[in-house]
Amino acid sequence: MGKLGDMMNKAKEMAKGHPDQADKGVSGAERMVDERTGNKYDARTDKAADSVRRSYRDGGTTPER
Template structure:
């Protein structure tokens, strides 16, 4: 599904990353960024949305 709708998938990844960062007070920012990048690469969109 993500490969067919990369823009929607990217919004979901960005939202999840933002939510985790908010709940952890940005303590895990590097880890959430790395995980979001891995997710984006998995469906072919490696442009970070920051």
Template sequence: MGKLGDMAGKLKEMAKGHPDQADKGVAGAERLVDERTGNKYAAQTDKGAEAVRRSYGSSGTTER
């Protein structure tokens, strides 16, 4: 696996250990994209954020 894959693996492991903090980060990134695009891609960002949360086993209950 390359450097990017190694980094992604480490991030996933950290997120599994701290799901509440990871949820806040995902929600913040999602909010930022939605703000900068005028919510034009809100459905896609919601879908992407849920996929990220599932990847580290979060319930995704953090509000945006």
């Protein structure tokens, strides 16, 4: 696997170990994109953020914040 793939795996493992902090980062990134685009892609950023959260949460069974 390349360097980018290795970095992604490390980031995912860190997020699994600290899901609350990862949630804050995901929410911040989502908010920044929404602000910069004038909420034009709000539905897409919501869907993307949910997908990211599921990737490090326990199979999507953890309640969202």
